[in-house]
Amino acid sequence: MKLNRRDFVRLAAMSVFAQPVLAVLQSVTEVRRFRLELRPEQRNWIPESEMPVDLWGLSDTQLTITQGEPVEIEVVNQLPEPTTLHWHGLRIENAMDGVSGLTQEPIPPGGTFTYRFTPEDAGTFWAHSHHKTYEQLARGLYLPVVVEEKMASDTDQDILMVIDDWRLNNEGQLDTESLGSLHEWAHGGRLGNFLTINKEVQPSFTVKAGSRVRLRLLNTANARIFAVDLPEVPAWILAKDGQPLANLMQVTQTLVMAPAERYDLILDIPRDAEGQLSVTMPTDRAPIEMAYLQVEGLHESKRVQSPNRLPANPIDEISPDQMPDHKVVLDMTGGAMGSMTQAVYNGEQMSMQELIQHKQIWAFNGVANRPLEPLLEARSGELVEIEIINNTGWAHGMHLHGHHFKADLARYNPDLWHDTLLMDSGESARIRFVAGKPGSWLLHCHMIEHQAAGMVSWIKVIG
Ligand code: C2O
Ligand code: CU
Numbered sequence: 001m002k003l004n005r006r007d008f009v010r011l012a013a014m015s016v017f018a019q020p021v022l023a024v025l026q027s028v029t030e031v032r033r034f035r036l037e038l039r040p041e042q043r044n045w046i047p048e049s050e051m052p053v054d055l056w057g058l059s060d061t062q063l064t065i066t067q068g069e070p071v072e073i074e075v076v077n078q079l080p081e082p083t084t085l086h087w088h089g090l091r092i093e094n095a096m097d098g099v100s101g102l103t104q105e106p107i108p109p110g111g112t113f114t115y116r117f118t119p120e121d122a123g124t125f126w127a128h129s130h131h132k133t134y135e136q137l138a139r140g141l142y143l144p145v146v147v148e149e150k151m152a153s154d155t156d157q158d159i160l161m162v163i164d165d166w167r168l169n170n171e172g173q174l175d176t177e178s179l180g181s182l183h184e185w186a187h188g189g190r191l192g193n194f195l196t197i198n199k200e201v202q203p204s205f206t207v208k209a210g211s212r213v214r215l216r217l218l219n220t221a222n223a224r225i226f227a228v229d230l231p232e233v234p235a236w237i238l239a240k241d242g243q244p245l246a247n248l249m250q251v252t253q254t255l256v257m258a259p260a261e262r263y264d265l266i267l268d269i270p271r272d273a274e275g276q277l278s279v280t281m282p283t284d285r286a287p288i289e290m291a292y293l294q295v296e297g298l299h300e301s302k303r304v305q306s307p308n309r310l311p312a313n314p315i316d317e318i319s320p321d322q323m324p325d326h327k328v329v330l331d332m333t334g335g336a337m338g339s340m341t342q343a344v345y346n347g348e349q350m351s352m353q354e355l356i357q358h359k360q361i362w363a364f365n366g367v368a369n370r371p372l373e374p375l376l377e378a379r380s381g382e383l384v385e386i387e388i389i390n391n392t393g394w395a396h397g398m399h400l401h402g403h404h405f406k407a408d409l410a411r412y413n414p415d416l417w418h419d420t421l422l423m424d425s426g427e428s429a430r431i432r433f434v435a436g437k438p439g440s441w442l443l444h445c446h447m448i449e450h451q452a453a454g455m456v457s458w459i460k461v462i463g
Helices: 005-028 182-186 352-357 448-452
Strands: 032-043 053-058 063-066 071-077 086-088 112-117 123-128 142-148 157-166 194-197 204-209 212-219 226-228 235-240 243-250 255-257 262-268 275-281 288-298 326-334 342-345 348-351 362-364 376-379 383-390 396-400 420-423 428-434 439-445 456-462
Touching (some): 032 063, 142 157, 142 212, 326 376, 348 352, 383 420, 396 428, 420 428
Parallel strands (some): 063 142, 157 212, 326 383
Antiparallel strands (some): 032 053, 086 123, 123 142, 383 428, 396 420, 439 456
């Protein structure tokens, strides 16, 4: 072959640029490796008690990774039961979603499983067991996951508060006898009687007067909806469920958080603040103090501007007037004081009595638990609208795996993205999302007892 002059120029240009480009690619694809052991742990929550509380946990208290950087996480199961880890809110490959019996077989005791993914989105997420979740979550098998932005955000400090309630018995131990209580499954789920933040009792975080704090809140309770009052300082919502807001919203009222919901906030600590600021949970009696910000020292530089928004994650915007490619209804029924009389379970029509024998009490579109057929099938990139109707006497926190959606519920600002949505009894919501990565993605109530007792469906995305 005879090269003419133009070909020569092209090749020459390539050889000049090829090398540096390759070098950059290589540095980007270097994999960060982690090893997480799932194992029993103990906490000294009650000073008077001689015995620490026996829980389950992970060998780390937080996983911090970086947006766009591939990770490999070797999970070692040192528990007496099989388990998995689900990466809640992370839009990763379906095979890494960690759903026992759907995307993977559970990791047996003594076994390991390596999760490999590259987090597309920065934000606040979490990992938790997705095998016998009602028990394993109640025992503490979860881990907050912070995916840092590639560029540092304009804050002085990052504080994470993982809110949980535990059911302790009279001996101050985890009440394991009530795990699986059908009564609770039919009502509001398992509510605890002991509150912790980061698995600690009323922890205190030191902050400087005049500083700008990024506060990440995460509700890891099995079923409790938490109300959270921030200290009276200027505060904004930066992100919900890991997705940044296009315009920051000033926090003017109590934050209400269903299980699994997250808020990323900015708190500007005034320059004249001193002593202890508290984060509290309002109740009909006195508020409960959840955690403290202890003001010590003064931040050197003065902040004059209000905070900046976070850079957007690479998620497709959803325009409200675009026609969806798929529209389906999801009718939620069942539970105590509901009118459900029958449902399909494992492909079989059953009476309420038979369902109860299988511990099934709730249904989506007349099917209790994961149906054989998906709620809908969509191609990657198609716009999906699901109208969710809460025809039950209870609140639910609806979670879609592997996707973020917008919703038209008055409780929320319409600009917020969600992977979990709180719906009160009698409410309906239209959720809209763009079908993401191919695979089988669960859609379930994150009041985990409701999920166990029937509130779970799934969608199928094809490439
Ligand atoms: Cu947070 Cu199906 O889970
Ligand atoms: Cu529910």
